Amino acid sequence: MMTAGRLRACVFWLILTVLFLSCFGQARAEDARSLTLGVFAYRPAEQMQRLWEPVAQFLENALGDHQVDLRVLNQEELALAIRNGELDLVFTNPTH
Numbered sequence: 001m002m003t004a005g006r007l008r009a010c011v012f013w014l015i016l017t018v019l020f021l022s023c024f025g026q027a028r029a030e031d032a033r034s035l036t037l038g039v040f041a042y043r044p045a046e047q048m049q050r051l052w053e054p055v056a057q058f059l060e061n062a063l064g065d066h067q068v069d070l071r072v073l074n075q076e077e078l079a080l081a082i083r084n085g086e087l088d089l090v091f092t093n094p095t096h
Contacts, residue, residue, distance in 0.1 A: 033066050034069060035067070036087050036088050037090075040074075049070070049072050056069075071087070
């Protein structure tokens with residue numbers, strides 16, 4: 001399970017990445033206010049959703065004008081979503 005310190009570190013790097021993308025990234029007009037966060041489900045999807053939902057909510061509150069959509073995906077779904085360019089940020093493990 002993720003410790004509070006690791007979760008804070010993840011949130012910190014996630015915010016930096018989001019800020020970088022919002023300053024320098026190119027997005028379609030309809031996607032400009034939406035951020036899709038993909039999370040690899042290395043545990044049951046419901047458990048991962050409960051674990052990462054506070055992070056998504058925190059980001060949404062911190063960014064103010066962005067909607068953060070959380071997608072918890074198994075290995076095949078994650079690979080397909082990455083291949084199709086459906087995710088803005090991905091949290092996974094080192095084997096991916």
